[in-house]
Amino acid sequence: MIWNTLSPFYDFFETLYNGKVFKGIAKEIKNYVNADDVVLECACGTGLLSVPIAEKCKSLVATDFSDGMIKRAEKKLRGFSNVELRKMNMLEIPYSDNSFDVVVAANVIHLLDAPEKAMRELLRVCKKGGKMVIPTYINRQRKNAMLAAGLLEKMGVDFKRQFNLDSYKDFFSSMGLENVQYKTVDGRMPCVFAIIENV
16 A cells, blocks of 8 residues: 555655645644544544644544554554544444544545545534534645645555645535535645535
8 A cells, every 4th residue: 555655754745845734734723623522533644633633622533544654643642542543444434423523534535536425424423513624735726736746646646636726615515515614724735624514
């Protein structure tokens, strides 16, 4: 699996190449988590965003499909008693309906063969009145972001879709999701948060 191979270098990309954006993402994500929230994070990667979530929430289930990513996340999260780490496919989430106050899936929608199915699963496990937080890099927004995405593709990353802001909004609209707010974190490879209320 390519993400096992890339896991030792993932933090380097996030913090060196796109550090300004990553810091903005880590700061922004805390705005959508409260102290009494039970949170599910899909595609947690090396745990870079799991840490700020865990610092604020009641409990966090951080999941990823890659063993390499989970091993690295374990090192970052070992000091947190409110975190459970597990391997999971977000297309088949093994939790009951209405299980989580907040569901997070960062920088993964563009990598999935079936992103609509993933969104339906995220909606299913999110409590009514809860929210889903879906930050995604918008590679088609700037030329240098497109170049970086091209380099990642040469390394083996399989982008199923590459978004700009308008096409990202169109993705959620095509699923009939109307209670969506958007927040952009600008930088070399900008990131857009889609914040969806599960009504």
